[in-house]
Amino acid sequence: MAENNRTETARDNDDKDLIEGMIPKGTAQTGTSGGALARDVGSQADMERLEDPDGTTRATKQDDINADVAVPSDRRGSNG
Template sequence: MDNNRTDTARAHDDRDLIDRVEQAPAEQGRAGGNLARDVATQAEEERVDDPEAREGVTKEDEIAHGERVPTSKARAPDAG
C-alpha cells in the first residue's frame, strides 16, 4: 500500500539542509532585552515626528537593560 505523504516526504528530504543550519541560542526572550535593538526602535519612533532626530543610548536605557546600576542620591540627615 503506497502512502503519498511518505513518498512526498522522501522526495523533499531537508535533512542535509537542517544539519548544516547554524544552531540558534536555546532560549531567547525580550526580558533583559537587547540594548541596541531597543535604542534603534526608540530612534525609529522618534523619527516619525522628526526625520532629523538622533537617538543615543541613555543612562536610563542602560539601567533598564541591567548594564548599569542606578545611583542612589544621598539624603541629608533630618534635623529633627
C-alpha cells in the first residue's frame, strides 16, 4: 500500500532537529504550562473522590484564574 503524499512530504521537510537545536539542552520543560492548575484540580478531585468515587473533576474558568493562567472577563451582565 502506498503512503499518503502528505506523509511523504512531512518526512521530507522534518524540522525536528532544527527546532530542538533552538532550545539549549536541559532548559526545556515537559508537560503543560500552569502546573499549579493541574495540581490544584488534582487535589480537588482527590477530595471529591472521598464522597463520590465515580465522580469527575474538570478545570473551570475560575481554576484558571486562581492559577494565573487566565484573567476574569471584563464583560458585564445584562443588568449592567
